[in-house]
Every structure is written in structure tokens, then in C-alpha cells.
Amino acid sequence: MTNSEQRGYHGIDIGGTKIELVAFDAAFAEVHRERIATPTADFEAFVQAIVTLVSRGDAALGLAAPVGIGLPGIIDIATGRQISSNVPALNGRQVADSLQQALGRPVAIGNDCQCFALSEAQGGAADGLPTMFGAIIGTGAGGGYCVDGRLQRGLNAVAGEWGHWTVPAPLLALHGLPVYDCPCGKQGCLERYVAGPGMSRLHAHFGGDGAEPAAIVARANVGDALAERTLAVHLDLLAHAVAGLVLSYDPHALVLGGGLSNLAHLYERLPEAVRRHLFRGVHVPPILPPRFGDAGGARGAALLARQLA
Structure with missing residues (x-):
């Protein structure tokens, strides 16, 4: 065990509106937490915000700890530049290199979905469990795959990006x-179709007002036919996706994250809906709610720093 493993880690969760740093000791007990607004337009201001947060986290831990970051979007492995981020200042920038230079230490970067999965795996x-898949269903849809508690990233570090599989034309x-x-x-x-805005989009397509998912569920619970139809179609499309995850990754459990992970009917109805999309003899793994919820991103980022240290 290295000195850094004995003393602590920083995990940083970066979103479109906020940045949160959580400093953990070696046993992954929280020592310090701080949240600030995300500088979305100025890259230099973004880097300085991270430096300031880490400096305060270092002070709380009493050391310059390794840093893990859950970052939206993906990194082009050929150039090291960030793309498809919901933080405009980051797009086209070599975020990892810039932060490593500014912080004077290695920085482990994964996307927010991967960090969620790692947190739920450890x-x-x-x-x-030997394997697990963490599936985020929130503003977007994505995920991460872990084997023996370790995140599997792949050549492009995009393993688990099921949200960008294509829905089959017959479906x-x-x-x-x-x-x-x-x-x-x-x-x-x-x-x-299956993320939170996707459910609202389905509702509007069927003639509704495009309500938020929680409102659609509430209406369905009191017999609103349009809401019931929306939930049924959403469930079938999501079940098709989860069946694909089962066939591709064969996880021992699937943990849901994101805003839709709070919808109780998914845990009640999704397993049977998934089974209908699988061939005979293939079993649906347990579909579980997250243990850490919104706190998982920073924790997973810190775990990634330990994994890649």
C-alpha cells in the first residue's frame, strides 16, 4: 500500500451548473466537502476553480492527495481534447493535461456515469459482486461496467455508453x-427516448403536454390513459436497452442512477419487461436502486484516482 493509499483522495464531480469536491480519507470516510458554481464560459477560470477547491481539500487532509474527476463528455484519444461536454469552456481543450500541470500531480478522469458505476461497485x-453495470437514466443515458470492483474503460474509454445505441426501426x-x-x-x-427528457418527449408525441416524468407517473397512478401509454412505451424501450446490456455485459447486477432511478415502478415492472426481450434461458439480473444516489459521482471519482494511481 502506497503512502497516498494510506492517507486520502479527492473526488470532483463536474456538472453543467456546479462543481463538487469531496475529500476522503484512506477508509473513504468523508473529511471535507465543498460545492461551487461551474465557470462555464472561461477555461482559465474553470482551471483556477479546480485548483482552489483542491487546495482547500489538501488542507483538510493534510497532504497533496491524488485527484479523480468525473467529467461530462468524452476525450478524443487521438488528441486528448474534450468533446461533447455540457460545459462549453471545456470543449476542444486538453482538460486532463491542463489540470495535471496546474495541480502538479496526476489527475484520473472518467465520465460522470463511469464514476457512478464505480461508486456503486465498491x-x-x-x-x-463479480460484475455490475451502472446505468444512468437522468438528463441523458449512459453507464459504466465494473469487474471485481474495477472500472473497465476500453480503447476509447467509452465502455458503457448504451444511450447512443440505436433503437431498432421495427420497435x-x-x-x-x-x-x-x-x-x-x-x-x-x-x-x-428513455432518458428523462425522452419520457416527456414521448408524452408530447402521444398528444400530452410533455410533463416531467414524476408528473407522468402520478397521472398514470390515477388512471390517466395518456400517461399510462407513455409509461408502457417508455418501459418497453428501456427494457429493450437493458436486455442489450444483459446480452453484451452479462452483469451480476444492474444499478440504476439518475433522476429516473427514483421511479418505483421501474423496479417493480422492468425485470419482467426485460425478460420479454431475452431469449429462453437467459436470466434478468437484479435491478437495484443506488446506495449513494447523488453522492456517488465524487466518491466514484476518488475511487478512480485510487484505481489508476
């Missing part, structure tokens, strides 16, 4: 749905 809902036709364009540049991505 001490979370899937703790101790769209079955439900009378159009092919939606996706900001990623593709068409018909699952994210456009």
Missing part, C-alpha cells in the same frame, strides 16, 4: 414513433 448496491414502428435526431450526430439514439 461499497454501493453492487458491492462484492419504433411498433409504437408509432419517429426517428429523433441526437446531439451526438446520430439518429434514433436510445437516450432520446
Whole structure:
């Protein structure tokens, strides 16, 4: 065990509106937490904000601790530049290199979905299992895959990006749905149908007002036919996606994250819906709520720093 492993880690969760740093000791007990607004337009201001947060975290731990960051978007492995981020200041920038130079230490970077998965694989809902998949269903849809508690990243570090699988044309036709364009540049991505805004989009397509998911569920619970139809179609599309995850990764458990992970009907109805999309003899793994919820991003980032140290 190295000295850094004995003393602590910083985990930083970066979002479109806030940056949160949590400093953990060696046992991953929280020592310090701080949240600030994200500088979205000025890259130098963004870097300085991270430096300031880490400096305060170092003071709380009493050492210059390794840093892990959950960053939105992906990194082009050929150039090291950030793309598809919801923080405009980061796009086209070599974020990892810039932060490593500014902080004077290695920086481990994963996307927010991967950090969520790692947090739930180590001490979370899937703790101790040989494999798990963490599936975020919130503003977007993505995930991460862990084996023996370690995040598996792949050549492009995009393993688990199921939200950008394409919905099959026959399934769209079955439900009378159009092919939606996706900001990623593709068409018909699952994210456009099964993420939170996707459920609202389905509701509007069927003639509703495009209500928020929680409102759609509440209406369905009192017998609103349009809301019931929206939930049924959303469930079938999500079940198709989860069946694909089962066939691709065969995880021992699947942990849901993001805003839709708070919808109780998913845990009640999703397993059977997934089974209908699988061939005989393939079993649906447990589908679990997250243990850490919104706190998982920073914790997972710190765990990633330990994994890659």
C-alpha cells in the first residue's frame, strides 16, 4: 500500500451548473466537502476553480492527495481534447493535461456515469459482486461496467455508453414513433427516448403536454390513459436497452442512477419487461436502486484516482 493509499483522495464531480469536491480519507470516510458554481464560459477560470477547491481539500487532509474527476463528455484519444461536454469552456481543450500541470500531480478522469458505476461497485448496491453495470437514466443515458470492483474503460474509454445505441426501426414502428435526431450526430439514439427528457418527449408525441416524468407517473397512478401509454412505451424501450446490456455485459447486477432511478415502478415492472426481450434461458439480473444516489459521482471519482494511481 502506497503512502497516498494510506492517507486520502479527492473526488470532483463536474456538472453543467456546479462543481463538487469531496475529500476522503484512506477508509473513504468523508473529511471535507465543498460545492461551487461551474465557470462555464472561461477555461482559465474553470482551471483556477479546480485548483482552489483542491487546495482547500489538501488542507483538510493534510497532504497533496491524488485527484479523480468525473467529467461530462468524452476525450478524443487521438488528441486528448474534450468533446461533447455540457460545459462549453471545456470543449476542444486538453482538460486532463491542463489540470495535471496546474495541480502538479496526476489527475484520473472518467465520465460522470463511469464514476457512478464505480461508486456503486465498491461499497454501493453492487458491492462484492463479480460484475455490475451502472446505468444512468437522468438528463441523458449512459453507464459504466465494473469487474471485481474495477472500472473497465476500453480503447476509447467509452465502455458503457448504451444511450447512443440505436433503437431498432421495427420497435419504433411498433409504437408509432419517429426517428429523433441526437446531439451526438446520430439518429434514433436510445437516450432520446428513455432518458428523462425522452419520457416527456414521448408524452408530447402521444398528444400530452410533455410533463416531467414524476408528473407522468402520478397521472398514470390515477388512471390517466395518456400517461399510462407513455409509461408502457417508455418501459418497453428501456427494457429493450437493458436486455442489450444483459446480452453484451452479462452483469451480476444492474444499478440504476439518475433522476429516473427514483421511479418505483421501474423496479417493480422492468425485470419482467426485460425478460420479454431475452431469449429462453437467459436470466434478468437484479435491478437495484443506488446506495449513494447523488453522492456517488465524487466518491466514484476518488475511487478512480485510487484505481489508476
